[in-house]
Amino acid sequence: MNATAASPPRAVDAEAQAGRPAARARHAYVSVEGIARRYGATTIFEDVWFGIERGEFVCLVGHSGCGKTTILNILAGLEGPTEGAVIVDGAEITGPSLDRAVIFQGHALMPWMTATGNVAFALSCRHRGWSRAQCEAAAREALKRVGLGHALDRRPAELSGGMKQRVGIARALALEPKMMLMDEPFSALDALTRGSLQDEVSRLVTETRQTAFMITHDVDEAILLADRILLMSNGPGARIAEVVVNTLPRPRTRANLHHMPGYHALRDHVLDFLISRSAAFDAAAPPAGWAPRAVPEVRPAIESPPPPLAAE
Numbered sequence: 518m519n520a521t522a523a524s525p526p527r528a529v530d531a532e533a534q535a536g537r538p539a540a541r542a543r544h545a546y547v548s549v550e551g552i553a554r555r556y557g558a559t560t561i562f563e564d565v566w567f568g569i570e571r572g573e574f575v576c577l578v579g580h581s582g583c584g585k586t587t588i589l590n591i592l593a594g595l596e597g598p599t600e601g602a603v604i605v606d607g608a609e610i611t612g613p614s615l616d617r618a619v620i621f622q623g624h625a626l627m628p629w630m631t632a633t634g635n636v637a638f639a640l641s642c643r644h645r646g647w648s649r650a651q652c653e654a655a656a657r658e659a660l661k662r663v664g665l666g667h668a669l670d671r672r673p674a675e676l677s678g679g680m681k682q683r684v685g686i687a688r689a690l691a692l693e694p695k696m697m698l699m700d701e702p703f704s705a706l707d708a709l710t711r712g713s714l715q716d717e718v719s720r721l722v723t724e725t726r727q728t729a730f731m732i733t734h735d736v737d738e739a740i741l742l743a744d745r746i747l748l749m750s751n752g753p754g755a756r757i758a759e760v761v762v763n764t765l766p767r768p769r770t771r772a773n774l775h776h777m778p779g780y781h782a783l784r785d786h787v788l789d790f791l792i793s794r795s796a797a798f799d800a801a802a803p804p805a806g807w808a809p810r811a812v813p814e815v816r817p818a819i820e821s822p823p824p825p826l827a828a829e
């Protein structure tokens with residue numbers, strides 16, 4: 518089914534009444550149901566099923582070209598799938614909505630507006646009944662939460678790359694969306710700025726329990742932020758090959774992460790997938806226990822064998 522901007526929202530129950538078998542994803546807050554993207558004879562990915570629970574942070578990891586951004590765009594309603602559908606909170610996605618805030622690599626700020634103005638503008642679109650003063654007050658609060666209390670009146674040209682990205686994060690959080698979508702939001706930043714923003718987002722995620730979906734190439738970033746990491750096989754014909762449950766406790770910071778028991782097993786597991794299993798995955802001859810609607814979940818941080826005892 519191709520979700521286009523013109524198609525009306527469809528209640529989940531209608532699908533159940535039509536006799537389509539219930540999938541595990543169906544019960545989740547966000548339910549991705551058998552989506553595919555094809556360009557002519559080329560299938561980028563297909564039969565992709567997964568759910569996101571309310572308040573869950575899910576990362577999607579996979580090699581370049583497997584279709585990660587396309588999946589994020591479908592969740593954002595910026596494009597429709599060739600097949601399948603995405604249901605959020607009981608209704609099918611049929612186009613973009615302020616219910617789903619997107620943070621891109623580039624910050625997409627309006628250059629003529631101050632930081633406060635950029636956030637306040639988004640808020641005025643979200644809350645039509647709010648006065649300008651209300652929007653600006655809420656915008657200032659959101660900017661303070663991401664450490665920009667000193668830069669409220671600066672325009673994007675007067676902000677560093679990291680500060681601009683913070684404005685984008687503040688804007689997304691201020692909208693209190695049903696879901697936050699992030700496409701490699703830190704990849705354009707220098708390592709130091711990236712690290713501090715990752716820690717801040719980790720803190721905000723722990724505080725707000727914002728439902729989030731993020732694409733990243735950075736395995737440590739996924740481990741820092743995600744409750745579950747979806748591992749995508751290589752394209753063409755990519756699939757969700759495995760779901761890694763991140764059992765490391767919160768709060769997590771970059772400084773404490775690598776001291777946590779299980780961190781190295783988790784990291785090795787994801788890296789092994791990217792290095793070898795992602796290319797070897799074959800949906801026609803899948804690993805034992807794999808099915809597109811019931812992708813195996815693994816917990817490497819607690820399933821790994823304990824480290825050998827030190828010699829006396």
Ligand SMILES: Nc1ncnc2c1ncn2[C@@H]1O[C@H](COP(=O)(O)OP(=O)(O)OP(=O)(O)O)[C@@H](O)[C@H]1O
Nearest residue numbers: 556561579580581582583584585586587588732752
């Ligand atoms: N209009 C198009 N026609 C044909 N192929 C396309 C078109 N748009 C995108 N593609 C292909 O779809 C595939 C998936 O693109 P997408 O950007 O979703 O991948 P990605 O996994 O996010 O990659 P990256 O990690 O490099 O950002 C790519 O191989 C791309 O070449």
